[in-house]
Amino acid sequence: MTSAATTAYHATAPDPSGAARGRRRSFGPWPWILPAGIGILFVFGYSLVDLLQQSFKYRGTWVGLDNFRLVVTDPLFQTAIFHNALLLFTVPILVALALLFAILLFETRRGMRFYQSAVFLPYLLPIPVVGVVFGQLLQLNGALNLGLRALGLQSFALDWLGDPNQALVTMSAIIIWKEVGFGTILILARLISLPTELLEAAQIDGAGFFKKHLKITTPQLRSVILFYAINEAIVMVSWVFNYVYVMTNGQGGPGDATMVSELYIYRSAFQNQAPELAAAAAVLLLISTLFFIIGFFKVQSRSQSGIFDE
Amino acid sequence: MKRRGIAGAIICASAILITSLTSAGATAVTPSKATFPTGPVKLVMWWWGEQEAPGAKLWLADTIKAYKVKHPNVTIQTVLQTTDGLVPAFAAAAAAKKGPDLQYFWGGIYAQQPGWDGQIAAVSDYIPAKELAHYINASTEESFQGKIWTAPWYVNPSFPVVARKDVLSKYGLSVPMTWKELLNACDVLSAKGVTTLAGGIKDGWFGGWLYSIIGAQSVTSSKDVVAAVVGKQKFTDPIHAAWWTRLQETQSHGCWNKDINSLQLYQAQQLWVSGKAAMTVVAGPDTPNFVAKVGASKVVVMPMPKWGTGAFAGKLGTTSQTIGITKWSKYPQVAADFITFSHQTAQLNNWFAKTGSMPADDRFNIAGVKDPVKKALFTSVLSGGPYLENFIPAQLDTDAVFTNAQLVLKGTRTGAQAAANMQSVMERLRMTDRNLVKNFTAWAK
Numbered sequence: 001m002t003s004a005a006t007t008a009y010h011a012t013a014p015d016p017s018g019a020a021r022g023r024r025r026s027f028g029p030w031p032w033i034l035p036a037g038i039g040i041l042f043v044f045g046y047s048l049v050d051l052l053q054q055s056f057k058y059r060g061t062w063v064g065l066d067n068f069r070l071v072v073t074d075p076l077f078q079t080a081i082f083h084n085a086l087l088l089f090t091v092p093i094l095v096a097l098a099l100l101f102a103i104l105l106f107e108t109r110r111g112m113r114f115y116q117s118a119v120f121l122p123y124l125l126p127i128p129v130v131g132v133v134f135g136q137l138l139q140l141n142g143a144l145n146l147g148l149r150a151l152g153l154q155s156f157a158l159d160w161l162g163d164p165n166q167a168l169v170t171m172s173a174i175i176i177w178k179e180v181g182f183g184t185i186l187i188l189a190r191l192i193s194l195p196t197e198l199l200e201a202a203q204i205d206g207a208g209f210f211k212k213h214l215k216i217t218t219p220q221l222r223s224v225i226l227f228y229a230i231n232e233a234i235v236m237v238s239w240v241f242n243y244v245y246v247m248t249n250g251q252g253g254p255g256d257a258t259m260v261s262e263l264y265i266y267r268s269a270f271q272n273q274a275p276e277l278a279a280a281a282a283v284l285l286l287i288s289t290l291f292f293i294i295g296f297f298k299v300q301s302r303s304q305s306g307i308f309d310e
Numbered sequence: 311m312k313r314r315g316i317a318g319a320i321i322c323a324s325a326i327l328i329t330s331l332t333s334a335g336a337t338a339v340t341p342s343k344a345t346f347p348t349g350p351v352k353l354v355m356w357w358w359g360e361q362e363a364p365g366a367k368l369w370l371a372d373t374i375k376a377y378k379v380k381h382p383n384v385t386i387q388t389v390l391q392t393t394d395g396l397v398p399a400f401a402a403a404a405a406a407k408k409g410p411d412l413q414y415f416w417g418g419i420y421a422q423q424p425g426w427d428g429q430i431a432a433v434s435d436y437i438p439a440k441e442l443a444h445y446i447n448a449s450t451e452e453s454f455q456g457k458i459w460t461a462p463w464y465v466n467p468s469f470p471v472v473a474r475k476d477v478l479s480k481y482g483l484s485v486p487m488t489w490k491e492l493l494n495a496c497d498v499l500s501a502k503g504v505t506t507l508a509g510g511i512k513d514g515w516f517g518g519w520l521y522s523i524i525g526a527q528s529v530t531s532s533k534d535v536v537a538a539v540v541g542k543q544k545f546t547d548p549i550h551a552a553w554w555t556r557l558q559e560t561q562s563h564g565c566w567n568k569d570i571n572s573l574q575l576y577q578a579q580q581l582w583v584s585g586k587a588a589m590t591v592v593a594g595p596d597t598p599n600f601v602a603k604v605g606a607s608k609v610v611v612m613p614m615p616k617w618g619t620g621a622f623a624g625k626l627g628t629t630s631q632t633i634g635i636t637k638w639s640k641y642p643q644v645a646a647d648f649i650t651f652s653h654q655t656a657q658l659n660n661w662f663a664k665t666g667s668m669p670a671d672d673r674f675n676i677a678g679v680k681d682p683v684k685k686a687l688f689t690s691v692l693s694g695g696p697y698l699e700n701f702i703p704a705q706l707d708t709d710a711v712f713t714n715a716q717l718v719l720k721g722t723r724t725g726a727q728a729a730a731n732m733q734s735v736m737e738r739l740r741m742t743d744r745n746l747v748k749n750f751t752a753w754a755k
Binding site for chain 1: 394397398401403405423427509512513514568569570571572573574704705708709712713714716717720721723738741742743744745
């Protein structure tokens with residue numbers, strides 16, 4: 001607990017060699033941060049200001065909140081937001097699976113590296129590749145259904161991406177398959193670095209597999225799990241565009257079954273030639289994402305103040 | 311710490327969300343009618359069409375080569391676009407006012423909208439009217455208040471149904487020419503596990519085709535469609551809504567391949583080629599190629615079976631795929647000269663030789679075409695019906711026609727529900743696109 005506390009102490013403690021030197025030290029990090037800060041401010045600050053301006057205008061004329069009103073009352077946008085919200089339900093599933101895989105890998109003595117690679121590989125694959133492959137695989141007469149029919153499991157051979165009642169669930173499953181590797185490796189890395197004394201003591205006391213990991217391991221992984229959960233929540237709210245675009249040919253179909261807010265923004269801006277509506281929707285998405293990002297920073301700041309060392 | 315966290319959060323969120331929405335503020339270049347430049351000139355052409363007119367790429371290479379002989383100082387670089395990327399790529403280029411000098415556009419609204427949005431210069435500003443008068447469909451689809459936005463390149467008879475006599479006769483059926491006959495064929499063939507009509511609607515485009523070839527049978531002209539767009543008629547009125555019911559009938563009679571929602575447009579057509587389906591709908595320029603794959607003796611090329619009593623029932627539609635000149639092009643007069651060059655007799659004949667389809671120019675000698683299928687198609691486009699999809703806002707097409715067609719063909723939405731949804735999307739569009747009514751009204755005049 002104390003690396004952060006020590007740092008804080010250095011920043012504020014009186015310097016025995018003089019006040020001027022102390023002041024110089026307090027400005028220490030800024031010259032290093034400034035160039036990158038200016039770059040970020042220029043690239044994203046400019047875009048942000050431009051985006052905000054666009055969201056209040058129509059063809060250069062100030063329209064107040066009109067674009068926001070049109071977006072918020074658009075049934076398609078409402079559907080898109082609803083789908084993003086539904087995708088958030090995949091986060092607990094992702095966390096549970098990642099935790100389970102990490103623990104299993106941790107407990108695996110032989111072939112751990114192979115299994116690690118196997119679990120992490122989907123995360124490394126480019127999303128367009130994943131989209132195209134699954135798009136083919138999951139056709140009504142695709143390889144998966146042909147296999148199921150060959151096994152006599154006709155009733156399980158669904159129109160995975162072609163049925164509006166099925167498409168979003170299928171999409172979620174693909175996202176989980178792709179994203180779970182990241183969480184597994186993240187949690188596993190933390191797991192390996194945990195002190196082993198507690199686990200050994202619990203084993204000597206007769207704790208079984210589930211009790212050991214439920215009562216001892218998992219609590220110690222709290223911050224890394226939280227970090228992963230927030231990261232995935234951000235993914236579900238604002239990073240699923242690639243999956244949807246590739247697997248539905250940019251349509252968000254069938255019907256509007258897989259429409260998500262990013263695709264709505266993209267289509268408004270580049271397909272429907274309505275950049276103002278796209279800007280208003282982007283501002284709304286930005287605000288909703290902010291909640292998660294603030295949470296992300298809080299977790300980060302807590303980890304810096306020692307939570308990772310709990 | 312909290313403030314720093316929030317500031318960092320804002321920056322990160324910006325990074326995630328905004329990069330694709332930046333806009334450039336350069337001023338559009340006003341087209342000049344300067345003399346033909348003698349210094350080095352480079353034109354960039356973004357095009358599409360190889361997908362429906364195979365051989366177009368070869369023709370383009372030949373034409374550019376021939377133009378280079380005439381104007382050695384002009385270099386033309388071509389970039390082939392994807393179907394899904396054609397409109398968004400140009401929209402991004404237009405936002406940045408940077409990109410192609412020559413841009414491919416589908417006809418009608420796809421050429422009108424960039425004109426209304428100030429993204430292209432009217433070709434009629436650079437090409438004489440007597441030359442443009444030869445370009446097929448220029449005045450019906452590309453004209454706006456005396457201007458012609460884009461120059462027709464090749465004609466798309468839209469859209470022929472190809473029927474396999476061999477597959478139909480195997481089950482005791484003849485080629486269905488009326489709606490009743492079509493539904494009967496669907497009943498017979500679906501009972502045998504055979505697909506009557508092959509289609510792929512995952513990418514949506516087929517919905518627009520179906521709207522045009524089924525929907526055209528009940529309207530009196532494209533002005534009816536524009537009237538529904540601007541609110542003088544409704545898409546729930548019988549002449550606009552009846553086609554949805556017909557589409558639902560095809561679904562309930564089992565006309566289509568069951569995987570229609572998981573196949574793309576061009577993928578599904580292969581079911582017909584392989585004999586797994588009796589009929590399909592193909593792009594006009596590509597029709598001769600499909601006929602050749604199966605054998606002319608086994609195929610009948612026809613319009614969609616007739617159900618309506620409108621003037622266009624039992625007729626093919628006609629539209630031209632076009633080339634426009636971007637507003638930011640430094641050499642619009644060179645671009646226009648290249649377009650004119652591509653309409654010279656040698657280039658028109660070479661287009662036919664390379665693609666087997668018809669160039670959009672009435673100076674092309676149809677009488678010289680020997681193949682009866684091609685000849686019939688080419689003749690039909692000179693008096694074809696309107697291609698409806700080109701007379702509605704592109705967003706209505708994607709948000710209502712594509713989506714509802716997917717749902718109706720899946721059986722999860724009725725025709726009446728689809729019509730009501732199309733009307734409600736249209737009403738909403740009139741609010742979101744504040745210039746829509748004005749532009750469409752002016753176009754219809």
